[in-house]
Amino acid sequence: MTTKLFANGLFLLQDFPTELQISVDLSWYLSLSAILFTIGVVGVIIKRNAIAMFMCIELMLNSVNLTFISFSSFFRDVNGQLFVFIVMAVAAAEAAVGLGIIISIFRNRESIDVDDASVLRG
Amino acid sequence: MLRYIIFAPLAGALINWLVGRRIRNEIFIGLVACGSVAVSTAFSFYLAFKPDGVLHSTAPVLDHLFTWISVGSFRADFGLAMDRLSAIYALFVTFVGLLIHIFAVGYMHGDSGYYRFFAYLNLFMFAMLTLVLADNFLLMFVGWEGVGLCSYLLIGYYLDRKEAAEAAKKAFIVNRVGDWGFVLGIMLVFFLTGSVSFFAKEEQGVASALQTIALMPAETFAWQNIFAGGITSLAVLLFIGAVGKSAQIPLYVWLPDAMAGPTPVSALIHAATMVTAGVYMIVRCGAIYTQAPTAMFIVAVIGASTALFAATIGLAQNDIKKVLAYSTISQLGYMFLACGVGAYIAAIFHVMTHAFFKALLFLGAGSVIHGTNHEQDLRRMGGLRKYMPVTFATMIAGWLAICGVPFFAGFFSKDEILWKVWSAHTEAITGDFGKVLWGIGALTALLTAVYMTRLMVMTFWGEERFEEVEAGRQADEAHAFDIGEKPHKPESATAGSRPHHEPDITAHKPHESPLVMTVPLVILAILSTAGGLVGVPYALSGGAIENYIEHALEPVVHPQTSSQEGGTTPQIQFLSPPPLEIDGAPAVGHTPAEAAAAETAHSPEEIYTERVLMAVSVALALIGIAVGFVVFRRRPLLRFPRLLEEKYYVDEVYDATIVRPIEASSREGLWKIFDLGVIDGLLHGIGRSIVQVGSVLRYLQIGFVRSYAAIILLGALAVIGYFAYVFVTSALLQ
Numbered sequence: 013m014t015t016k017l018f019a020n021g022l023f024l025l026q027d028f029p030t031e032l033q034i035s036v037d038l039s040w041y042l043s044l045s046a047i048l049f050t051i052g053v054v055g056v057i058i059k060r061n062a063i064a065m066f067m068c069i070e071l072m073l074n075s076v077n078l079t080f081i082s083f084s085s086f087f088r089d090v091n092g093q094l095f096v097f098i099v100m101a102v103a104a105a106e107a108a109v110g111l112g113i114i115i116s117i118f119r120n121r122e123s124i125d126v127d128d129a130s131v132l133r134g
Numbered sequence: 135m136l137r138y139i140i141f142a143p144l145a146g147a148l149i150n151w152l153v154g155r156r157i158r159n160e161i162f163i164g165l166v167a168c169g170s171v172a173v174s175t176a177f178s179f180y181l182a183f184k185p186d187g188v189l190h191s192t193a194p195v196l197d198h199l200f201t202w203i204s205v206g207s208f209r210a211d212f213g214l215a216m217d218r219l220s221a222i223y224a225l226f227v228t229f230v231g232l233l234i235h236i237f238a239v240g241y242m243h244g245d246s247g248y249y250r251f252f253a254y255l256n257l258f259m260f261a262m263l264t265l266v267l268a269d270n271f272l273l274m275f276v277g278w279e280g281v282g283l284c285s286y287l288l289i290g291y292y293l294d295r296k297e298a299a300e301a302a303k304k305a306f307i308v309n310r311v312g313d314w315g316f317v318l319g320i321m322l323v324f325f326l327t328g329s330v331s332f333f334a335k336e337e338q339g340v341a342s343a344l345q346t347i348a349l350m351p352a353e354t355f356a357w358q359n360i361f362a363g364g365i366t367s368l369a370v371l372l373f374i375g376a377v378g379k380s381a382q383i384p385l386y387v388w389l390p391d392a393m394a395g396p397t398p399v400s401a402l403i404h405a406a407t408m409v410t411a412g413v414y415m416i417v418r419c420g421a422i423y424t425q426a427p428t429a430m431f432i433v434a435v436i437g438a439s440t441a442l443f444a445a446t447i448g449l450a451q452n453d454i455k456k457v458l459a460y461s462t463i464s465q466l467g468y469m470f471l472a473c474g475v476g477a478y479i480a481a482i483f484h485v486m487t488h489a490f491f492k493a494l495l496f497l498g499a500g501s502v503i504h505g506t507n508h509e510q511d512l513r514r515m516g517g518l519r520k521y522m523p524v525t526f527a528t529m530i531a532g533w534l535a536i537c538g539v540p541f542f543a544g545f546f547s548k549d550e551i552l553w554k555v556w557s558a559h560t561e562a563i564t565g566d567f568g569k570v571l572w573g574i575g576a577l578t579a580l581l582t583a584v585y586m587t588r589l590m591v592m593t594f595w596g597e598e599r600f601e602e603v604e605a606g607r608q609a610d611e612a613h614a615f616d617i618g619e620k621p622h623k624p625e626s627a628t629a630g631s632r633p634h635h636e637p638d639i640t641a642h643k644p645h646e647s648p649l650v651m652t653v654p655l656v657i658l659a660i661l662s663t664a665g666g667l668v669g670v671p672y673a674l675s676g677g678a679i680e681n682y683i684e685h686a687l688e689p690v691v692h693p694q695t696s697s698q699e700g701g702t703t704p705q706i707q708f709l710s711p712p713p714l715e716i717d718g719a720p721a722v723g724h725t726p727a728e729a730a731a732a733e734t735a736h737s738p739e740e741i742y743t744e745r746v747l748m749a750v751s752v753a754l755a756l757i758g759i760a761v762g763f764v765v766f767r768r769r770p771l772l773r774f775p776r777l778l779e780e781k782y783y784v785d786e787v788y789d790a791t792i793v794r795p796i797e798a799s800s801r802e803g804l805w806k807i808f809d810l811g812v813i814d815g816l817l818h819g820i821g822r823s824i825v826q827v828g829s830v831l832r833y834l835q836i837g838f839v840r841s842y843a844a845i846i847l848l849g850a851l852a853v854i855g856y857f858a859y860v861f862v863t864s865a866l867l868q
Contacts, residue, residue, distance in 0.1 A: 057843050132837035 041082035048075035062124040136197035136214040139753025147256035154249035164239040167252035175228035188221040215269035233654035238398035257283035266812020270331040289395040301391035303457025308388040310376015328347040348421040353503035355427040369429030376412030395501030405492040431562035437723035445581035450774035477554035488541035491535035494658035498529040517598040521644040531659035535581040543666035583758025591766040673744035
């Protein structure tokens with residue numbers, strides 16, 4: 013890794029005499045992904061606005077994408093990147109459908125506050 | 135054939151209950167009831183008096199119906215047996231019962247529960263005859279419980295009266311206390327002898343428990359024998375049963391309250407039959423008692439003390455039926471006194487004559503009550519002899535009989551008892567103590583004469599007090615209500631709990647009862663007068679008139695040790711099968727051996743003493759009658775000390791020491807702590823905990839979307855965590 017970055021760095025910045033000696037571990041990518049996922053989860057639970065919930069869901073899906081990519085890159089396995097494609101497609105479809113549902117609910121209730129959708133409450 | 139004696143009344147009861155209830159025809163019900171008892175009477179008389187019947191041979195008639203319980207070595211059959219003892223009982227129970235049934239046809243006329251009354255009365259006859267004719271302890275106990283049940287049903291016959299219900303409960307519960315002793319006794323009999331049967335039946339392979347005990351060594355007179363678990367314990371336990379059933383101290387308290395039932399019930403159950411079941415049981419188990427002198431001592435002492443105690447209370451009562459109730463308790467005391475000194479034949483003789491005259495007195499009282507429109511208070515009667523001559527005449531016969539005036543029935547039997555008590559010579563009761571017991575018996579006889587004379591004088595002589603409006607207890611009011619007499623207006627009620635008769639009761643003058651009620655009275659009067667002649671003692675007749683009852687019962691009842699000269703073993707020839715030399719011997723007439731024995735048993739000194747004692751008791755009876763007549767003619771409303779009138783406050787003492795603590799502990803302890811706290815608490819606790827679990831689980835389906843999201847998160851974490859755990863541990867293991 014270091015050699016590659018170093019090579020890239022050399023290629024791009026041939027004037028610079030110094031090198032960046034930082035090593036970026038896999039664990040960094042994974043922790044970023046975990047943090048993003050957690051933020052997404054908390055947001056899904058806390059947020060009352062349906063669109064905000066959806067944004068958090070998208071955030072969760074993207075953090076998962078990041079995980080797949082990082083694994084794929086570090087272990088040189090292209091299957092991870094393939095799965096990311098699928099996840100992205102699903103995310104898009106789901107967002108479309110979900111937004112359609114939200115609009116339909118809004119047309120009925122004039123509100124997209126999730127707490128108001130409690131007709132089934134005992 | 136014995137089975138018809140018991141099953142006829144049972145059939146009558148069933149028919150009256152099922153059919154009589156529908157058709158409600160008094161004539162039908164009365165005919166069925168009296169007819170079924172008449173069938174029993176006919177069979178009893180036939181089986182007893184036929185040429186090779188029970189009274190002519192000492193072999194009992196057996197009737198084995200079926201094997202009821204046969205478990206391991208325990209065996210109890212539904213089998214009946216009539217030997218001379220049960221024959222005598224069956225004879226007077228059925229006959230007096232028949233007369234009382236006929237009387238009740240008239241007395242209960244117009245009552246709305248007519249069918250119920252006769253159904254219960256027939257059921258009672260079934261139970262009583264089962265008791266008397268049973269051939270083993272267990273079947274006898276079935277009858278024992280049955281009569282207790284019918285007593286409860288009949289005392290509480292007036293459904294709308296709370297006191298009748300209370301009295302019925304009291305009777306049953308106090309009886310139950312006695313039954314506890316009886317059941318333990320049955321268990322002990324089985325434990326000691328391996329059998330519960332009275333008679334030995336080879337075909338069924340049953341041994342006689344009584345014979346086994348008779349062959350065991352006799353126990354000594356020592357107080358620790360009571361708890362030793364032997365024959366004395368057995369005798370004492372059985373006696374506890376008798377104390378409950380036959381109303382002796384300390385379990386007599388139910389009998390006076392039982393007067394809340396209709397008068398025929400009091401006559402039949404609480405005078406003639408049920409209460410004598412205890413005496414029957416003791417005489418039947420004579421073998422056991424003769425081996426246990428400690429028990430006999432207890433029996434005699436309790437009998438004597440009850441006799442005196444009840445007589446003193448009876449002196450002060452104002453309700454005609456209560457006087458007769460305490461009189462019954464007192465006379466039962468005499469019977470137990472006789473058993474306690476070993477004079478079983480005298481006890482049975484007195485049972486029989488007592489059945490006659492006490493039933494007569496009760497039915498006569500019933501006739502008086504009926505004739506005075508349900509007045510039961512002696513203080514409000516008087517001068518009734520001109521209104522009710524037949525009742526008056528028959529009650530005179532009963533009165534003279536119970537006082538022991540010669541030659542009425544009571545004289546012979548009571549005298550026999552007193553003589554046997556004076557000359558008692560058992561291991562426990564030596565000569566001097568026998569004379570003390572005689573003294574108690576004689577004093578009781580005096581008091582009996584006094585209070586019975588008081589009853590007669592206050593009822594039949596003197597000025598007519600029934601027109602006065604005085605407070606009086608009328609326990610038979612529901613009877614009045616039922617038969618459509620005038621209802622009581624509330625404004626004439628005083629601060630007491632009962633309404634009074636109104637002043638215009640004089641519109642109904644006392645009247646004589648109809649024939650259906652007076653004919654049984656007449657028959658019983660004849661029996662009370664002449665019934666004693668079957669037992670004329672040798673001392674009076676010199677052998678000219680045979681002492682029929684003594685010769686009849688001698689082979690079947692254990693001979694009393696007083697007739698033996700010092701220390702010979704008693705003859706064991708009282709049970710079936712009897713030794714061959716006596717088999718076939720007639721009850722009437724002497725065999726040469728018996729005649730010789732009779733002569734040696736009646737020495738001149740004995741005859742002289744017996745005659746002197748007889749004269750003393752006659753004198754006591756006449757003095758008592760004279761005193762009663764003089765005192766109560768002059769002052770009929772003489773009041774006795776409060777203590778006697780309130781029956782020595784025994785009921786109040788029992789209430790305070792036994793009933794209230796049990797009630798309090800039941801209410802505070804069993805009900806509040808256990809029933810409400812533990813059981814209900816457990817159920818409510820289960821309910822509450824389920825509700826609490828539910829209140830947590832409701833978030834699963836609450837309709838609150840964000841909680842759904844949270845639960846999905848939790849679930850996912852759990853699953854992932856589990857797999858991570860498995861992965862990590864398996865990775866570490868490798």
